[in-house]
Amino acid sequence: MQPALPSPLDIEALRKRRHGMRFGQRIEYFPEIDSTSSHAEMLARAGADEGTVVIAEAQTRGRGRMGRGWSSPAHRNLYLSMVLRPTLAPEEAPKLALVAGLAATEAIGEWCERARVKWPNDVLIDGRKVAGILCEMGMDGERLGHVVLGIGVNLNIAVEDFPDDLRDKAGSLMAAIDSPVDRVVFADRLLTRLQTRYDEMLRDGFGAIRPHWESLSCLTGARVCIDEPQRRYEGTVLGLADDGSLRLREDDGKEAHVIAADVTIVGGYARPGGPSHR
Ligand code: BTN
Numbered sequence: 714m715q716p717a718l719p720s721p722l723d724i725e726a727l728r729k730r731r732h733g734m735r736f737g738q739r740i741e742y743f744p745e746i747d748s749t750s751s752h753a754e755m756l757a758r759a760g761a762d763e764g765t766v767v768i769a770e771a772q773t774r775g776r777g778r779m780g781r782g783w784s785s786p787a788h789r790n791l792y793l794s795m796v797l798r799p800t801l802a803p804e805e806a807p808k809l810a811l812v813a814g815l816a817a818t819e820a821i822g823e824w825c826e827r828a829r830v831k832w833p834n835d836v837l838i839d840g841r842k843v844a845g846i847l848c849e850m851g852m853d854g855e856r857l858g859h860v861v862l863g864i865g866v867n868l869n870i871a872v873e874d875f876p877d878d879l880r881d882k883a884g885s886l887m888a889a890i891d892s893p894v895d896r897v898v899f900a901d902r903l904l905t906r907l908q909t910r911y912d913e914m915l916r917d918g919f920g921a922i923r924p925h926w927e928s929l930s931c932l933t934g935a936r937v938c939i940d941e942p943q944r945r946y947e948g949t950v951l952g953l954a955d956d957g958s959l960r961l962r963e964d965d966g967k968e969a970h971v972i973a974a975d976v977t978i979v980g981g982y983a984r985p986g987g988p989s990h991r
Pocket residue numbers: 747748749750751772774775776777778779781783791792793794835844845846847863864865866
């Protein structure tokens with residue numbers, strides 16, 4: 714189903730919903746921009762407060778992980794970046810990408826309980842990627858100065874409107890539930906979920922997040938194949954380690970921890986039931 718006339722997001726309605734909240738206390742909105750994350754990075758360097766958000770209807774140079782792009786057509790989806798100023802050591806910052814992946818999966822799960830997180834932080838529904846997260850650190854000397862969290866969520870795009878190379882692997886929330894999604898309500902729920910999980914990680918540590926992440930993971934128990942520049946891993950996913958790396962039982966019985974890579978699932982997706990996360 715496709716909304717008849719794609720229309721701009723009602724940004725004033727979103728600002729009203731975020732009134733008094735830390736995440737989304739200030740929202741900069743653009744009909745079109747190169748990348749919301751590039752703009753948020755510029756705002757962060759200029760001293761913007763934690764929770765400052767940038768949203769655009771369309772991006773001309775949307776950025777993905779590992780140097781890839783992010784398809785960003787107008788009026789259908791959500792392209793959002795946010796400034797964070799966590800009191801964390803730089804080596805802890807990548808865990809924020811996992812925390813954000815959990816929060817995004819939970820937000821999408823409010824509409825579709827088949828939403829799952831695929832390590833490190835993609836959100837999939839029925840094996841199709843619906844959301845991606847880019848977590849970029851800004852250093853202040855030796856210290857972590859800020860983090861820009863960029864999130865793209867395919868909300869109201871029809872699968873036939875994806876570029877050819879994405880059509881068999883990308884999906885949208887609308888396609889999954891056969892109904893268009895109110896982008897203002899979605900953005901509000903996403904920011905609330907992000908704030909809750911972020912605060913929990915800073916207060917209680919990543920160990921408090923891990924079981925929730927694992928319960929929504931589409932990889933736990935799956936046989937995977939992971940290519941890194943130095944070597945290939947093949948084995949069964951055990952879960953997450955304390956440092957956010959993926960724990961694998963390799964075929965020779967040894968346990969391996971993989972830090973950052975693209976994961977291919979051998980023989981399709983495992984779809985564990987997982988607890989309800991509405
Ligand atoms: C991925 O490769 O899965 C991460 C995709 C991240 C895309 C989002 S869209 C909003 C923000 N601005 C960007 O340029 N990228 C992120």
